[in-house]
Amino acid sequence: MTHELEPVLSRIAEALERLAPLPARTPDFAAARLFRHDPAGGVFHPAPDYPLPLAALVGVDRQRDRFVENLRRFAAALPYNHALLWGVRGTGKSSLAKAAFCHVAAKTPSLKLVEVDRDQVTALPALFDALRGRRERFVVLCDDLSFEEGAAAAKALKSALEGGVSGPPANVLFVATSNRRHLMPRSHGEKGGHGEDKGLIAAAEDAEEEVSVSDRFGLWIGFPPMDQPTYLAAVAGYAQRYGLETPDLERRALQWAQLRGGRSGRVAWQFIRDLAGELGKPLPL
Numbered sequence: 001m002t003h004e005l006e007p008v009l010s011r012i013a014e015a016l017e018r019l020a021p022l023p024a025r026t027p028d029f030a031a032a033r034l035f036r037h038d039p040a041g042g043v044f045h046p047a048p049d050y051p052l053p054l055a056a057l058v059g060v061d062r063q064r065d066r067f068v069e070n071l072r073r074f075a076a077a078l079p080y081n082h083a084l085l086w087g088v089r090g091t092g093k094s095s096l097a098k099a100a101f102c103h104v105a106a107k108t109p110s111l112k113l114v115e116v117d118r119d120q121v122t123a124l125p126a127l128f129d130a131l132r133g134r135r136e137r138f139v140v141l142c143d144d145l146s147f148e149e150g151a152a153a154a155k156a157l158k159s160a161l162e163g164g165v166s167g168p169p170a171n172v173l174f175v176a177t178s179n180r181r182h183l184m185p186r187s188h189g190e191k192g193g194h195g196e197d198k199g200l201i202a203a204a205e206d207a208e209e210e211v212s213v214s215d216r217f218g219l220w221i222g223f224p225p226m227d228q229p230t231y232l233a234a235v236a237g238y239a240q241r242y243g244l245e246t247p248d249l250e251r252r253a254l255q256w257a258q259l260r261g262g263r264s265g266r267v268a269w270q271f272i273r274d275l276a277g278e279l280g281k282p283l284p285l
Contacts, residue, residue: 029136033105034098034113039123042130044114050098051284057099058237059230059265060092063221068100070219074173075108075137082161082174084214087223090264093177094143101139113139118146121153124160124174132169145176154213161216176217228254231263238272244279 029035032046057064067083074080085093098113105111116127121142131138161168214220226234235253239245246252256271257263276283 029112029134033102033111035115037114037116037120037127039116039120039127047115050095050102052095052099054096054099054103056238056241057092057096057265058234058268059226060096060223063092063223064096064100066219066221067096068104071100071104071139071173074139075104075111077137077170080173081218082216083176083219083221084217085175085177085221085223086180088225088264089179090262090266091223091226092265093223095265097139097141097143097175097177101141108137110136111139112136113141115141115143118142118144121145122156124156128160128169128172131172134171137171137173139173139175142174142176145178146180157213158216174217226263226265228263231257231268234265234268235271238268239275242272242276242281242283244272244275244281246275246279 027035027044028046029044033049034047035044036047037044054064054068063085067085070080070083085097087093101111101113105113114127114131116124124140127140131140161174232250232253235249239249252275253268253271256274257267260267260270273283
């Protein structure tokens with residue numbers, strides 16, 4: 001009887017083996033300085049360095065100096081704060097975070113950046129635990145963070161930043177960029193995930209959960225709208241850096257901003273890309 005069951009048991013064992021999750025691969029953080037994290041497989045995908053130098057960012061001197069100082073303290077294992085970069089879209093929050101990281105990491109080989117998707121915030125506690133105790137120091141960056149799905153993601157982020165009974169990892173600096181200081185969606189109301197009425201008390205509790213997350217960031221850096229002189233200075237700085245010459249640079253830059261409906265560092269860079277293409281000049285991005 002046992003002999004007859006052996007083929008069946010063997011097939012069952014093989015099927016279970018195929019269904020079992022693959023063992024997590026040991027990350028090779030020596031392969032790059034920037035990584036994208038895939039929580040599904042626990043994989044860290046290496047990415048190329050951010051090509052825009054820190055010196056190319058114009059109009060964010062105060063924000064740059066404050067962020068770089070905090071980053072240098074973290075790299076030197078000195079006291080630091082998790083950072084929230086907030087403000088209107090296109091003002092250079094994400095560019096500053098990545099360019100500043102590459103600037104500081106050039107002199108600190110153990111410094112690594114891991115980018116996580118905002119839709120995967122619930123996986124942050126597990127990520128922080130995976131990074132805890134490693135010899136490298138990690139900047140974990142979440143771009144355009146907000147809590148569209150309610151309090152569950154907010155609770156996960158608070159858990160990651162507080163670290164439970166063991167405390168947050170000493171080798172992790174969390175950086176988030178957001179268009180909103182309190183990370184809440186503009187449409188935040190009293191509806192549940194499927195449109196049902198949650199009631200005033202439940203809605204207020206969810207709102208309090210989400211707003212309280214921003215209190216876990218010790219460093220808030222604001223990015224106000226860009227005025228015209230700063231916008232033109234950004235355009236001129238990019239044009240000079242990449243050797244782009246045209247006699248009517250300011251007039252064309254203002255027309256471009258008018259067509260786009262506003263001024264920002266992003267709009268300035270998009271204008272420079274268009275001008276570089278017209279003049280047949282290559283750019284790093």
